[in-house]
Amino acid sequence: MKTILISDSAALGIMEVRPEPAWRVRLTGLRNKDLLAPDYGAMHVAAFLKxxxxxxxxxxxxxxxxxxxxxxxxxxxxxDELSGSGIAKHESAHASRRYLFDTLADIDPDVILVTLSTYNLALYTRSLLGEIKTACPGATLVTGGIYSTMHPEEILADGHADVVIRGEGELTASELLDRLAGGRDLDGLKGVSYRQGAQAYHNARRSPIANLDALPHPYTVSDEFNISTRFNILSELLPEGDWIPGAGFLTSRGCPEGCSFCLDPAINGRRARFHSPAYVREVLEFCADRFSGGAGAFFFGDAAFTLNKKRLARMLETLKGLPYTYQIQTRADYLDTPTIERLAANGFTNVAIGAETFNEDILRTVVRKRLEVRDVLKAARAVSRAGMKPILTFIIGLPGETRESVMRTLEILRENGLYDATFFPLVVFKGTALFDEFKARVTPEEMENLRLNPSSEEFISVSDEFPRAQELMDFTEQVNTELLSSRPTALP
Structure with missing residues (x-):
């Protein structure tokens, strides 16, 4: 049975859809990461299958x-100028598209796996599934990923994909291929939705994988995903970057919290599972040996890296002697003084903290974060005193928030000398509590006009304070500009 996995489909979407403002010069670094960073979810599945x-x-x-x-x-x-790079030329997109369909014609696969995780270009990928099915009508077309997990009904209703893998894909994909190879039906296969003719079936969900260490790590398929090429290009373009290796490596899966803007509660059920420190060491040693051309920074993408203090202490011991500095994201209430001191003493440089808002009432009742503004400020100041950089992220447009309260947040940042912060407009998507609230107060026609871009399944959340999407976008840009312009020139 010939099986092909299509990688970089979301990147092809960036090239063909050209969503604003992705191709503006100011976003060159981020755009190149989006184009070249591999799909780590697909790598996990491919590693298990291999x-x-x-x-x-x-x-x-x-x-x-x-x-x-x-x-x-x-x-x-x-x-604000449009990119003049070679990759921005339409010929580059045409070359990638031609490669996709030439490869399908050459291999004539029995099974085609396509990741559909990214909400930002989900409608593009759903359309691409239709083109792939037309090119290979006899193949079983399978998709999976975060978006697929939350939208199996819509994907199957398109009439292109035959099977949708919901949730973690390693075990499900393996069992699915077994059944397809043996000519068996999919009845009872946990974690899949599938169609037979016009009828869609949604099997029971599969329980999350309990022992993450039993899984091979994603870099065991480095050759298959051409990681060296990606690494070498980004290493040359972004020598100080946190791109690869490690930009997508999670030392844990899930988060116990229930923030209203986040998909994790729906995906992982507010449960966290962990790799052992020894497993993490194995991954980093593999990357250090394989990718030695100047990769100095390793990013751990866990939702709350410092959640498990005992495990963290053991992990920091296992990281000694490796050629990396480290960047993480976590919650303020998981950062006490001993933890911060340990991180600083073991090569950690950047600590991203989701602050969301400094409006106390909104933080508690709308965002549903079980912490106070003073907790965020205390943690950020302590991270800074320890010689690391605290990076705070905020959301503008949360229900009940006003321009005045946002500007007060800006004042608090300045008063505390915290200038490494970014504000994002509130966008919502299916699976989050804020999406449910948004959908209840807009008409289907209004919702359609609030897509982040025509191919997106993310929606700009308008409100009484920001009744038009452009108002919210413009105000967010204004706030970011004001914070940047007020940054003391002596700061790095």
């Missing part, structure tokens, strides 16, 4: 086609 003895061909729509840093180098300099 370890199980299955041969999977991986088609990397960007990394296999565009392998020169010169293509991604930005010649233009004005921040």
């Amino acid at each position: 370890a199980s003895g299955r041969r999977i061909h991986v088609a990397n729509l960007i990394a296999d086609v565009h392998d020169s840093a010169a293509l991604f180098t930005e010649p233009n300099t004005k921040p």
Whole structure:
């Protein structure tokens, strides 16, 4: 049975849809990461299938086609100017598209796996599934990922995908391929939705994987996903970056909290599971040996890296002697003084903290965070005193918040010398509590007009304070500009 996994489909969407403002010069660094960073969820699945003895061909729509840093180098300099790079040219998108369909024609696969995780371009990928099905009508077309987990009904109703994998894909994908190879039906296979003709079936959910250490790590499929090419290009373009290796490595899965803007409660059921420190060491040693060309920063993408203090202490011991500095994200209430001191003493440089708002009432009743503003400020100041950089993130447009309260948040940041912060407009998506609140107060027609872009399944959340989407976007840009312009010039 010939199986192919299509990698970089979301990146192809960036090239073909060209959503604003992704191709502006000011976003060159972020855009190049989005184009070249691998799909770590797909890597986890491919690693498990490989370890199980299955041969999977991986088609990397960007990394296999565009392998020169010169293509991604930005010649233009004005921040709001459109990119003049080679990768921005329509010919580059055409080359990736041609590679996709030429590869499908050459392999003539029996099974095609396509990740559909990203909400920002979900409608594009759903359309692409239709093109793939037309090119390979006899193949079983399978999709999975975060978006797929939350939207199996809509995907199957499109009539393109045959199977949707919901939740973690490693075990489900393996059992699915077993059944397809043996000509067996999918009745009772946990974690899948599938269609037979016009009828859709949604099997019982699969329980989350309890022993994460039993899974092979994603970098065991580095060759299949052309990680070296991605690494070399980003290493040349962003020598101080946190891109690879590790930009997508999670030392845990899940978070016990229930923030109203976050999908994690729906995906992981407010439960956290952990890799052992020894497993984490194994991954980092593998990357240090394989990718030695200047990769100095390793980013742990856990939702709350410092949640388990005992495990953290053991992990910090196992990291000694590795050629990395480390960047993390976590919650303020998981950062006490001993934890901060340990992080600073073991090569950690940046600590991202989701602050969301400094409006106490909204933080508690709307965001549903079980902490106070003083907790965030205390943690951020302590991180700074320890010699690390606290990076705070905020949301503008939360229900009940006003321009005045946002500007007060800005004042508090300045008063505390916290200038490494970014404000984002509130966008909502299915699976979050804030989406349910948003959907209840807008008409379907209004909702359609509030898509972040025409291919997005993220929606800009308007309110009495920001009745038009553009007002919210413009005010968010204004706040970010004011904070940046007020930053003392002596700060790094």
